[in-house]
Amino acid sequence: MTYINLPRDQQTAISDVDETVLRSAVHKCLDEERVGPIHGLGLSDCGHYVATKLHGFQQAIAEYGKAKAHAKRERNRQDALRAGSDLIHAVQQMKGRLETERHEGELFFIDDQIRPPFHLSKRLSVQVPFRWRASQFSDWKHGQLTFVYDFSPQPSYILPLPKRKPSAAQVARDLEDSLYREWERLKAQGLFSMREFFRDGGDGDAVPAMFAVRPSPYGGGLNNFSCNFWQPERPALLALIEN
Incomplete structure (x- = not known):
């Protein structure tokens, strides 16, 4: 996809x-x-x-x-x-x-053909390969940014409580499904953030090798700013935007 x-x-x-x-x-x-x-x-x-x-x-x-x-x-x-x-x-x-x-594509390309790992843990990571150059006459440079996110699944208060306690196998399957959905969200947010960075004229040399994703401090996991590695964390501004 x-x-x-x-x-x-x-x-x-x-x-x-x-x-x-x-x-x-x-x-x-x-x-x-x-x-x-x-x-x-x-x-x-x-x-x-x-x-x-x-x-x-x-x-x-x-x-x-x-x-x-x-x-x-x-x-x-x-x-x-x-x-x-x-x-x-x-x-x-x-x-x-x-x-x-x-x-x-004359100046940058971000590879979005990224497959999930065979095994997912609560420490999720997505590696985004990219290439860039300063002008159409410059040589291509290649890089890769790994987004790392410690996911904490939250209980759902919308769905009704099950009548029977789920089995250990069902709990494991539910956790795996939740981790996969969150990994897909992390991948999407990381790709969108990378594209925004380069569209705004960002220098590929300034991209870190790894970035610890910042989940929303108000709950709900990832937000539209979580993967913006080039922006300093601004809790007050985020609170104003999210509210």
Whole structure:
């Protein structure tokens, strides 16, 4: 699963979509009241966001084609128009994201293909490899930052208490599931923080080899600032933002 980088196949699919052809196909679908004209554009390969908008447009066209009464047909046509616009906008957004990734990739790249370890303990860690350079004409430098987090599972006061005491095996499975979810959160926060650091012009030479993650002092585990290794801890400011 990727967090900050578009997979290669999605990059290719997004690049291959011609916006003029797409817009024409959307209007043709509306005129013909069928989704055939939009097939073959590779939209379902452009990622979940575009695929979701594509599905919404297909459903809207189907409802428009089934409507008989004049008033309902007009409502359904407007719904289909909006769904078509949403689809076009989604493709435009993904093209913009792809362009941003390619532009940023000239100066830095953060590897988000990170697999969880075979065994997880309450001391969680995520190693994030990266490369950077000062300009397009400089040599690449490589580094790696390890985020370390001592996780303390908290009891849930939302779920009802079990009628029977869980077995030791069930407790172990629940803990493993909790550790895996928290590890995924740690990975995501670490990747987002690394990207923010480099987007703001951060120097890769200033990235530490290891960073002790700062959980929220007000409970709840990780927050949006926990992995910001370049920022000093500011409890008063964090309290103001979180409240």
